Amino acid sequence: MASNTNRKIYFVFFVCAIALRSALAQLSNQDYYTQRCPRALETIQSAVRSAVANETRMGASLLRLHFHDCFVNGCDASILLDDTVNFTGEKTAFPNVNSVRGFDVIDTIKLKVEKLCPGVVSCADILAVAARDSVVILDGPSWQVQLGRRDSTTASLNDANIDLPAPTLNLSGLITSFFNKGFTAKEMVTLSGSHTIGQARCMTFRTRLYNESNISPSFAMSLKSNCPISGGDNNLSPLDITSPTFFDNAYFSNLVSQEGLLHSDQQLFSGGSTNAQVAAYSKNLGSFRNDFADAMVKMGGLSPLTGSSGQIRTNCRKVN
Ligand code: HEM
Numbered sequence: 001m002a003s004n005t006n007r008k009i010y011f012v013f014f015v016c017a018i019a020l021r022s023a024l025a026q027l028s029n030q031d032y033y034t035q036r037c038p039r040a041l042e043t044i045q046s047a048v049r050s051a052v053a054n055e056t057r058m059g060a061s062l063l064r065l066h067f068h069d070c071f072v073n074g075c076d077a078s079i080l081l082d083d084t085v086n087f088t089g090e091k092t093a094f095p096n097v098n099s100v101r102g103f104d105v106i107d108t109i110k111l112k113v114e115k116l117c118p119g120v121v122s123c124a125d126i127l128a129v130a131a132r133d134s135v136v137i138l139d140g141p142s143w144q145v146q147l148g149r150r151d152s153t154t155a156s157l158n159d160a161n162i163d164l165p166a167p168t169l170n171l172s173g174l175i176t177s178f179f180n181k182g183f184t185a186k187e188m189v190t191l192s193g194s195h196t197i198g199q200a201r202c203m204t205f206r207t208r209l210y211n212e213s214n215i216s217p218s219f220a221m222s223l224k225s226n227c228p229i230s231g232g233d234n235n236l237s238p239l240d241i242t243s244p245t246f247f248d249n250a251y252f253s254n255l256v257s258q259e260g261l262l263h264s265d266q267q268l269f270s271g272g273s274t275n276a277q278v279a280a281y282s283k284n285l286g287s288f289r290n291d292f293a294d295a296m297v298k299m300g301g302l303s304p305l306t307g308s309s310g311q312i313r314t315n316c317r318k319v320n
Pocket residue numbers: 057060061062063064067098099100101165166167168169174188191192194195197198199200201202204239262264
């Protein structure tokens with residue numbers, strides 16, 4: 001009697017598990033390419049290593065590329081598609097144009113893995129692995145990258161303009177932008193910790209230097225010569241003034257000192273609901289590292305194409 005009931009419960013559980021699995025279009029674990037293309041991951045890692053050795057900033061650029069891919073209709077490499085006469089992709093969207101970079105590094109990696117195993121390793125998986133490897137190379141945490149993504153045959157300029165958060169957003173705008181992708185306010189803070197590496201153009205933080213009051217006066221002063229009130233739009237400054245090439249928690253201690261570069265950065269510590277989380281991360285590198293790793297796995301799982309959806313592009317810049 002009891003065991004019959006148990007059997008029914010197991011059966012229902014089993015059916016639900018199968019249904020859930022297909023509904024979520026699940027990714028596979030890190031071993032996905034072990035049989036399919038045994039040297040794929042080490043090939044990506046060594047190419048990322050050379051690219052970052054040549055130019056440290058490339059680690060930041062590759063991390064951002066994965067973010068800008070995933071937030072626009074999922075991690076499907078849509079951001080890599082070039083515009084053509086009859087196709088408009090995401091590269092000219094406002095948050096991307098003259099800003100996202102690293103496309104040549106992805107091309108180099110793709111050429112190498114295509115030579116090893118033609119038509120096997122997706123561009124979307126390359127982006128996910130390259131982002132993880134970049135963070136590790138810059139002393140950040142590691143995580144097990146889920147794999148098995150396939151590449152889109154479409155892209156959306158309009159969705160890129162809507163779904164990627166702007167540096168002009170206030171705290172509630174930032175929370176909403178991430179909530180729309182399934183993230184909590186805490187995870188939004190965690191992922192913003194990516195700004196512990198990389199650079200931003202003057203045009204993205206000029207208003208903050210000249211018009212905002214929640215900014216350290218000496219910090220603002222030190223940036224003005226490279227970001228004048230007019231001109232110099234593309235001049236670069238580090239997002240983390242303290243340790244721009246190390247993936248640490250200095251971004252958060254900067255915010256506590258009112259030394260966030262972007263308006264959106266400082267919004268996380270301006271008396272609102274995320275203040276405590278920023279202060280906590282500024283004092284606890286370990287918790288930031290752990291949470292960051294978890295949040296990146298979650299971000300990498302945004303609406304992947306799996307099974308027979310999409311394709312494995314031969315050239316990341318164009319549909320097969
Ligand atoms: C919270 C909302 C966010 C806003 C408003 C934002 C905005 C920006 C802006 C304006 C820049 C400078 C771009 C330029 O001047 O060309 C930038 C750079 C960067 N962002 Fe974000 N970002 C956000 C979240 C994230 C997330 C979640 C990640 C990664 C998971 C990320 C990774 C980066 C990196 C690494 C850079 C430096 C890129 C480089 O040096 O090439 N950002 N971001």
